[in-house]
Amino acid sequence: QVQLVESGGGLVQPGGSLRLSCAASGFTFSTYSMNWFRQAPGNEREWVASISRDGVSTTYVHSVKGRFTISRDNAKNTMYLQMNSLKPEDTAVYYCNRLSLWGRGTLVTVSS
Numbered sequence: 001q002v003q004l005v006e007s008g009g010g011l012v013q014p015g016g017s018l019r020l021s022c023a024a025s026g027f028t029f030s031t032y033s034m035n036w037f038r039q040a041p042g043n044e045r046e047w048v049a050s051i052s053r054d055g056v057s058t059t060y061v062h063s064v065k066g067r068f069t070i071s072r073d074n075a076k077n078t079m080y081l082q083m084n085s086l087k088p089e090d091t092a093v094y095y096c097n098r099l100s101l102w103g104r105g106t107l108v109t110v111s112s
């Protein structure tokens with residue numbers, strides 16, 4: 001079954017950290033670039049970060065540069081998003097994406 005499954009979300013205080021994971025199955029993970037998106041309540045889904053097939057090239061939306069790090073482990077068919085210095089405005093459901101394939105998302109809430 002071709003699918004993406006996110007995990008690692010939760011409640012964290014401002015300034016805290018979380019690491020999200022995206023487990024891929026049913027396709028050759030290493031042959032696709034991958035993306036993270038997020039959707040805050042009442043907002044449209046926005047792109048957060050992308051990573052190349054080999055993990056060498058990464059890009060980020062300006063608002064998370066220097067705080068978030070996208071990475072992948074092709075041997076484990078898994079992508080990650082390390083999120084540091086979290087802010088309340090990072091609160092959103094975070095989605096893993098490959099072309100038209102989406103996971104169900106994992107909720108990140110940043111609040112004191």
